[in-house]
Amino acid sequence: MIRRRDEMRLELKERMRDGEGTVSLLHLVEGSTMKNARLLSEVTIPPGASIGEHRHDAETEYYIILEGEGTVIDNGVPQTVHAGDVVITGDGASHSIKNTGAVPLKLLAVIITY
């Protein structure tokens, strides 16, 4: 099956996970249609906006950074991320991500469940 970009659902989330600003999620696949996964979405974080810190239990989230740069708090440790980096958060670990650059921070988010 092929899904075209213009049929994908765009969701805007304000203060996502108690972060700042408005983050947009383009759902490449709807979570309810997947087995052993609940999110496969392109996430856009405008400059200065963020997704607040949160834990992942019984699942792992992968952030694949596509464009821009930001700061991730990776299980308590601040780290700078750029296009090409991958953030892996699961088994009770936590993360947050903030766009600290001048252009939109784009990433692909995948959540695989257990």
Place this chain on the structure above:
Amino acid sequence: MIRRRDEMRLELKERMRDGEGTVSLLHLVEGSTMKNARLLSEVTIPPGASIGEHRHDAETEYYIILEGEGTVIDNGVPQTVHAGDVVITGDGASHSIKNTGAVPLKLLAVIITY
């Protein structure tokens, strides 16, 4: 945990799944380290090269097209794909993909297992 691009393993596959040419896979995460997934890789298919037709049983593969264009045989039906499209293949369905454009066809491949 953060994985940086320069620590990811690059694998070259000739005639992948009986396709043409050489396809490269940059393993963003090693399959052996994931639960309920066995591939999370950036795949580059040069112009004219392809991944041959193959089935996915007890798993679903998602191709997220990042750059370029190509032809997918989606469970028997040829379809053109471009950046932004997503190809979903699981539950015994088959697919192949060929770069029919003039620039490298790049996609993110995710295989979620059951």
